[in-house]
Amino acid sequence: MSKINTIAIDFGHNVNFDIGAVGIRKEDELNKLVGETLIEKFRGAGINVVNCTPSNATSLYDSLNQRCIVANNSNADFFISIHHNAGGGEGAEVLCYDSGIAEEVGNIILSQLANIGIKDRGVKIRRDLFIINRTRMKAILVECAFVDSELDMSNYDYNKVSGAIFQGVCNKFGIGVNSDGIDNINTNSNGSEIGEVYHTVVNGESLSRMSNRYDVSMQRLVDMNDIKDKNLIFVGQKIRIK
Numbered sequence: 001m002s003k004i005n006t007i008a009i010d011f012g013h014n015v016n017f018d019i020g021a022v023g024i025r026k027e028d029e030l031n032k033l034v035g036e037t038l039i040e041k042f043r044g045a046g047i048n049v050v051n052c053t054p055s056n057a058t059s060l061y062d063s064l065n066q067r068c069i070v071a072n073n074s075n076a077d078f079f080i081s082i083h084h085n086a087g088g089g090e091g092a093e094v095l096c097y098d099s100g101i102a103e104e105v106g107n108i109i110l111s112q113l114a115n116i117g118i119k120d121r122g123v124k125i126r127r128d129l130f131i132i133n134r135t136r137m138k139a140i141l142v143e144c145a146f147v148d149s150e151l152d153m154s155n156y157d158y159n160k161v162s163g164a165i166f167q168g169v170c171n172k173f174g175i176g177v178n179s180d181g182i183d184n185i186n187t188n189s190n191g192s193e194i195g196e197v198y199h200t201v202v203n204g205e206s207l208s209r210m211s212n213r214y215d216v217s218m219q220r221l222v223d224m225n226d227i228k229d230k231n232l233i234f235v236g237q238k239i240r241i242k
């Protein structure tokens, strides 16, 4: 499975000459809310994130071009552009340049979004979109929901939406947890084992549960991981258990 070190994230529009759709809610506002919480989630899981959203632009072309330049200079492994749709419809769709990894990530994201009640409109291959065409790494553009749909906007929860995108990428790239929750044994630069084992925290876990599961005392977990408050661990945090 390919590993990801750096993800480039783009909050669609959000700059002069490039304003998003307006419906029941504003696309710019939702793109930013989803984007910011998505960045937090990736950073919490130990992934580098580059925010490609420009702070100003001189034209629509300049807005899009700046995003691609930042992404291409960042050595990112994957690019995600966050958008919301408008124009009479409902649900989410993912746009990508070709089939393969980007399409697979898109399908996982859409099934995660369907779990929170946002209809799956499918992954669409698009060759005409500047942002996924000009970025050199695998790239997706997520249209998370319709800002002018009563249905999509009535229970809209940006944190759940970014959670679905996060889970989609994590599932595909094996970020955080593998099937038994234990990360691979760390290796040093020569590739030989140094015997450390880590567990990445998933939703609903506590330090005491990890203590029981791995038969390590709570105090040892606290000491090994320099934990300040044993009741405060977060999803995506890597806990050394051995």
Ligand SMILES: [Zn+2]
Pocket (backbone or CB within 6 Å): 012, 013, 020, 021, 027, 083, 084
């Ligand atoms: Zn848009």
